[in-house]
Amino acid sequence: MTDRPSPQGGASRSPTIYDVAAAAGVAPSTVSRAFSRPGRVNAATAERIRQVAAELGYHANPLARALPTGRTTLIACVIADIANPVFAEIVIGAQKAAREAGYLILLVDAQESDQLERESLERTLPAVEGIVLASSRMSDSAIRMIAKQRPLIVLNRVVSDVTSLVNDDMDGMRQAVQHLSELGHRTITYLSGPEASWASGVRWRALHEAASELGVRVHRTGAYPPTVAGGLQAAAELGRPKSSAVIAYNDQMAIGLMRGLQAAGIQVPRELSVVGFDNISGSELVTPELTTIAAPARIQGHTAVRTLLAEVGDSQAHPGKSAILPTRLVVRQSTACRRRTPPAARACETPAP
Amino acid sequence: MTDRPSPQGGASRSPTIYDVAAAAGVAPSTVSRAFSRPGRVNAATAERIRQVAAELGYHANPLARALPTGRTTLIACVIADIANPVFAEIVIGAQKAAREAGYLILLVDAQESDQLERESLERTLPAVEGIVLASSRMSDSAIRMIAKQRPLIVLNRVVSDVTSLVNDDMDGMRQAVQHLSELGHRTITYLSGPEASWASGVRWRALHEAASELGVRVHRTGAYPPTVAGGLQAAAELGRPKSSAVIAYNDQMAIGLMRGLQAAGIQVPRELSVVGFDNISGSELVTPELTTIAAPARIQGHTAVRTLLAEVGDSQAHPGKSAILPTRLVVRQSTACRRRTPPAARACETPAP
DNA sequence: AGCTGGACGGCAAGCGATTGCCATCTATTG
DNA sequence: CAATAGATGGCAATCGCTTGCCGTCCAGCT
Numbered sequence: 001m002t003d004r005p006s007p008q009g010g011a012s013r014s015p016t017i018y019d020v021a022a023a024a025g026v027a028p029s030t031v032s033r034a035f036s037r038p039g040r041v042n043a044a045t046a047e048r049i050r051q052v053a054a055e056l057g058y059h060a061n062p063l064a065r066a067l068p069t070g071r072t073t074l075i076a077c078v079i080a081d082i083a084n085p086v087f088a089e090i091v092i093g094a095q096k097a098a099r100e101a102g103y104l105i106l107l108v109d110a111q112e113s114d115q116l117e118r119e120s121l122e123r124t125l126p127a128v129e130g131i132v133l134a135s136s137r138m139s140d141s142a143i144r145m146i147a148k149q150r151p152l153i154v155l156n157r158v159v160s161d162v163t164s165l166v167n168d169d170m171d172g173m174r175q176a177v178q179h180l181s182e183l184g185h186r187t188i189t190y191l192s193g194p195e196a197s198w199a200s201g202v203r204w205r206a207l208h209e210a211a212s213e214l215g216v217r218v219h220r221t222g223a224y225p226p227t228v229a230g231g232l233q234a235a236a237e238l239g240r241p242k243s244s245a246v247i248a249y250n251d252q253m254a255i256g257l258m259r260g261l262q263a264a265g266i267q268v269p270r271e272l273s274v275v276g277f278d279n280i281s282g283s284e285l286v287t288p289e290l291t292t293i294a295a296p297a298r299i300q301g302h303t304a305v306r307t308l309l310a311e312v313g314d315s316q317a318h319p320g321k322s323a324i325l326p327t328r329l330v331v332r333q334s335t336a337c338r339r340r341t342p343p344a345a346r347a348c349e350t351p352a353p
Numbered sequence: 354m355t356d357r358p359s360p361q362g363g364a365s366r367s368p369t370i371y372d373v374a375a376a377a378g379v380a381p382s383t384v385s386r387a388f389s390r391p392g393r394v395n396a397a398t399a400e401r402i403r404q405v406a407a408e409l410g411y412h413a414n415p416l417a418r419a420l421p422t423g424r425t426t427l428i429a430c431v432i433a434d435i436a437n438p439v440f441a442e443i444v445i446g447a448q449k450a451a452r453e454a455g456y457l458i459l460l461v462d463a464q465e466s467d468q469l470e471r472e473s474l475e476r477t478l479p480a481v482e483g484i485v486l487a488s489s490r491m492s493d494s495a496i497r498m499i500a501k502q503r504p505l506i507v508l509n510r511v512v513s514d515v516t517s518l519v520n521d522d523m524d525g526m527r528q529a530v531q532h533l534s535e536l537g538h539r540t541i542t543y544l545s546g547p548e549a550s551w552a553s554g555v556r557w558r559a560l561h562e563a564a565s566e567l568g569v570r571v572h573r574t575g576a577y578p579p580t581v582a583g584g585l586q587a588a589a590e591l592g593r594p595k596s597s598a599v600i601a602y603n604d605q606m607a608i609g610l611m612r613g614l615q616a617a618g619i620q621v622p623r624e625l626s627v628v629g630f631d632n633i634s635g636s637e638l639v640t641p642e643l644t645t646i647a648a649p650a651r652i653q654g655h656t657a658v659r660t661l662l663a664e665v666g667d668s669q670a671h672p673g674k675s676a677i678l679p680t681r682l683v684v685r686q687s688t689a690c691r692r693r694t695p696p697a698a699r700a701c702e703t704p705a706p
Numbered sequence: 707a708g709c710t711g712g713a714c715g716g717c718a719a720g721c722g723a724t725t726g727c728c729a730t731c732t733a734t735t736g
Numbered sequence: 737c738a739a740t741a742g743a744t745g746g747c748a749a750t751c752g753c754t755t756g757c758c759g760t761c762c763a764g765c766t
Contacts, residue, residue, distance in 0.1 A: 014479065014502070016722055027746045032724060042744060061479045063425065064722030066416050068751045074459075082448060083634075088441050095435060095462045104477065106427075107460045109448045124457065126367065126414045149367070228638070255638060281436075285581070285608055287640035369752055380716045385753060395714060417752030421721045 015056045024052040035060065066127075075305060076128040078108045078117060080135040084226070085280040086250070086297050090134050090155065093301025101309050103129075114138050125149060130308040132301070133157075137196065151311040153304050157198045163311065164322045165304050169199065169277075172293035172327030173206035174213075176247055176275050179291075179329055181214050184338035185245040185273060191234055191257060192222030193249030200226075200249045203277065207247060219243060224253060231256020235264065241272060244338045251276035251283045251292055258286065258334065269336035279330055288333035296325050368409045377405040388413060419480075428658060429481040431461045431470060433488040437579070438633040439603070439650050443487050443508065446654025454662050456482075467491050478502060483661040485654070486510075490549065504664040506657050510551040516664065517675045518657050522552070522630075525646035525680030526559035527566075529600055529628050532644075532682055534567050537691035538598040538626060544587055544610060545575030546602030553579075553602045556630065560600060572596060577606060584609020588617065594625060597691045604629035604636045604645055611639065611687065622689035632683055641686035649678050 017031040024031065026049065033040045034049040041049075052058075066072040077094050079087045095105050106128055110117035114137040121131070130151040136143060140159045146152055147162045154164045180188060190207050193200035204220060211218045221238065224230035231253035248254035254276030258268050268274050268288060276283055279294035303325070370384040377384065379402065386393045387402040394402075405411075419425040430447050432440045448458050459481055463470035467490040474484070483504040489496060493512045499505055500515045507517045533541060543560050546553035557573060564571045574591065577583035584606035601607035607629030611621050621627050621641060629636055632647035656678070 018722080028723085029725080029747080030745055032722095033745090036724075040744080045744080059475055059479065061722055062476065063416055063419050063480055064751095065724075066751090067420055067722080067753095068724045070751085072416065077460075082441065082445050085438075085441075088435065088438075091460070092435050092462070095460060099462065099464075099473075104473075105460045107430075107444070107448060107458045109445070109452065120452075120457075122412055123415065126412065127416055259638070282635045282638065285612070285635065285639050371752080381753080382717080382755075383715060385755085386715090389754075393714080398714080414752055417721095418754075419721090420723090420752080421754045423721090 014061075015053075015058045016061070017058075020049065020053045020056055020058050023056060024049045070129070072127055072129055073103045074106050074128045075103050075308065076106045076108055076121070076124050076131045077301075078110055078121065078131065078133050078136065080110050080112050080117075080137060082107070082109050084252075085282065086278050086295070087134055089280075089297035090132075090301035090304075093298035093303075094132055094305045095301075096298075097302040097305035097309070101305075103305070103309065110137060112137060114142075118142060121146060129312050132304045132308060134301075135197070135199070151308055153308050153311075155300060155304055158322060161320045163307060163320060165300055165307065165325065166322065167295045167300065167325050168327045169203050169293075169295075170206040170209070172277070172295070172329060173203060173247075174210040175327075175329035176291075176293055177207065177210040177214055177216055179331060180245045180247075180273060180275070180335065181216050183245075183273065183335060185216065185243070186338070187217045187219065187243035187245070189219045189221055189241055189243040189246045191224065191231070191246055191248040191253055192220055193224065193226040193230075193253065195223050197226065197249070203247075203249060217243075222249070224249075226250050226253060228252045228256035228259070231258070232260040235260020239264075240266060244271075245273040245275070245335070247275040247277070249277060251278045251280045251290060254290055254292065254334070255283070255286050258288070258290070269334050271339065273335040273338075275335060284332060291332045291335040292330050294328050294330045296327070300325055367414075368406075368411045369414070370411075373402065373406045373409055373411050376409060377402045423482070425480055425482055426456045427459050427481045428456050428661065429459045429461055429474070429477050429484045430654075431463055431474065431484065431486050431489065433463050433465050433470075433490060435460070435462050437605075438635065439631050439648070440487055442633075442650035443485075443654035443657075446651035446656075447485055447658045448654075449651075450655040450658035450662070454658075456658070456662065463490060465490060467495075471495060474499060482665050485657045485661060487654075488550070488552070504661055506661050506664075508653060508657055511675060514673045516660060516673060518653055518660065518678065519675065520648045520653065520678050521680045522556050522646075522648075523559040523562070525630070525648070525682065526556060526600075527563040528680075528682035529644075529646055530560065530563040530567055530569055532684060533598045533600075533626060533628070533688065534569055536598075536626065536688060538569065538596070539691070540570045540572065540596035540598070542572045542574055542594055542596045542599045544577065544584070544599055544601040544606055545573055546577065546579040546583075546606065548576050550579065550602070556600075556602060570596075575602070577602075579603050579606060581605045581609035581612070584611070585613040588613020592617075593619060597624075598626040598628070598688070600628040600630070602630060604631045604633045604643060607643055607645065607687070608636070608639050611641075611643070622687050624692065626688040626691075628688060637685060644685045644688040645683050646680050647683045648680050653678055 017028045021028040021031045030041060031049055034046040075098050077091055098105050106124060108120045117138055132153055134155040143159050144161055152162060154162055156166050158164050188211060190204050192204055208218055224234045226249055235257050248257060254274050258274050261268055266272060276290045276292035279292045283290040283292050370381045374381040374384045383394060384402055387399040428451050430444060451458050461473045470491055485506055487508040496512050497514055505515060507515055509519050511517050541564060543557050545557055561571055577587045579602055588610050601610055607627050611627050614621055619625060629643045629645035632645045636643040636645050
């Protein structure tokens with residue numbers, strides 16, 4: 001009660017440990033310890049300090065704390081394109097895990113540019129304790145370079161010596177192919193995403209493999225932008241596809257494709273079955289509802305941050321570990337029996353649209 | 354070239370101005386000035402310093418810089434629920450504007466909790482230069498409190514003495530009512546969002562006013578959660594609505610409503626016209642495509658950050674200014690002529706679904 | 707020639723915390 | 737009762753950068 005820092009007055013700069021120390025009649029170091037080192041200070045003293053601090057409205061300045069310790073409680077989350085719902089989901093999960101651990105998310109939108117990504121990261125690096133890289137456009141070596149300076153985890157991509165977290169696209173693809181195969185489809189077209197996309201390559205390879213196991217033929221078409229517009233474009237250029245089923249790189253493309261097809265008078269799923277990838281929210285809102293391979297994006301973001309934080313804590317990093325998240329096929333209405341298939345074909349109880 | 358900080362070696366801590374100073378044979382202060390005070394240092398010297406710095410891979414530590422200056426180049430963006438596409442759009446716009454000004458976005462998800470929001474903000478406050486509050490759950494006075502400490506802008510809400518940026522819901526509503534009126538609808542039901550939502554109240558009042566101007570009657574129903582599930586729930590509870598048209602608080606609810614209605618065998622727009630709010634991406638992907646009042650969320654985020662940054666720079670803040678962003682009705686397929694309306698009614702060339 | 711002022715660099719004091727080390731004091735032990 | 741360990745608090749250095757102030761040097765002016 002000695003000197004009131006005018007709590008209602010103008011923007012008198014916020015109180016520091018020195019103010020609290022003075023008001024409580026102790027040394028600043030004691031104030032610091034009262035907060036960050038419980039037990040190191042007499043319980044009664046600590047209590048009094050906390051009391052005074054509360055009265056003064058004291059809050060530790062995170063910057064000042066971070067300078068000597070390096071603990072910024074900040075995680076960078078680098079996203080190629082925030083507009084993509086998948087990444088939004090990842091951010092949601094990451095944000096949640098971060099909050100649970102008292103961390104904050106620094107959102108970096110790389111805008112699909114490797115240049116921008118590298119620069120932002122360089123600037124951001126000293127201020128964060130760890131990095132989540134979702135769909136990075138950077139080269140493997142650039143990523144490894146960064147990983148040397150801070151704990152880092154890449155999503156949906158494998159980079160040697162770097163911790164990563166990928167979806168089991170392989171298995172998801174297998175489920176999709178099996179599903180289509182059971183519906184009588186003998187040929188599947190893959191609508192591929194951008195060349196630069198690691199995931200698109202993986203998905204294609206997975207499809208190829210799963211298909212050959214099940215005796216299904218595959219074609220590939222694309223690359224198209226991984227957006228609804230890309231799917232529309234594909235529909236326009238493809239005309240009436242040769243195969244009776246299409247698996248798209250992602251849901252947006254699948255949705256675009258369906259719309260384009262419908263506009264051209266081709267019925268989904270009667271004439272063509274369509275499968276998407278990711279199970280974005282909205283994929284169940286289109287007509288017909290989209291059959292898709294669900295990737296646990298939110299869980300992925302959450303797990304990524306948890307893993308990262310574990311590394312941050314453990315001091316002796318053991319990066320390079322890779323975890324795989326399960327995927328599962330969500331069957332909805334955009335897939336159906338191949339036409340002119342013998343009615344005897346089993347497993348053809350798809351609900352009519 | 355005196356002492357190589359082992360650029361390829363282990364995690365030797367990153368170089369500081371002292372390292373650069375030593376290598377360049379100048380004082381640390383000169384290095385600092387070479388970067389942050391162009392002209393204050395001899396051009397040749399500055400060039401040499403930059404040279405050496407580049408060789409050493411020097412990057413200013415943003416934390417250390419921020420401590421004495423307060424310039425963190427960080428903007429907090431507080432969102433009630435990141436999963437909501439409208440907020441995602443706002444974040445995208447904000448992020449873009451931030452990046453253009455060399456700022457970074459600190460993403461805070463308040464998870465619809467005023468408690469959480471206040472706490473996070475308290476922790477975050479000292480580390481950011483400004484705050485964007487989208488759909489805050491905090492009280493006006495709490496917001497004013499914070500606004501005293503940092504430049505702050507609220508979105509879609511008006512708080513006295515605080516800068517704000519709202520959409521012209523009033524005008525959007527008027528357009529929607531006019532549209533429905535021209536289609537022959539005489540009664541409109543408002544499907545309202547959460548009680549706590551400032552925007553929902555505004556939209557209802559706007560509807561009420563616009564309707565009375567145009568001689569249309571209105572009902573109100575709700576509150577429901579502002580989600581697809583909320584819309585579904587509304588559909589289930591409402592049964593067959595009395596009125597021939599519904600305006601929902603937002604697109605998600607409108608979409609949920611349409612699905613619920615369709616599931617119950619009520620056709621949209623034949624039997625009931627539905628209008629949404631926001632024009633989220635996806636509203637044009639549902640069937641029928643949703644007629645909606647488009648709010649420029651991305652632009653809003655962008656403008657918010659630009660406005661905020663202007664305040665940050667101008668030192669003598671002049672908060673309290675409110676800007677209004679235009680909205681516009683996007684007519685798609687979910688609205689049509691009221692049934693049993695005389696065919697003479699004009700402006701009824703809605704495309705058949 | 708003497709003086710003045712601008713350009714350029716350096717010194718050193720912060721910014722607000724953390725923390726290793728030391729000084730005291732008290733309680734415990736032999 | 738002396739010696740010692742443990743508890744508690746303070747001192748001061750440190751994190752990396754900014755910046756006010758001062759000193760030096762040289763050019764231009766009278």
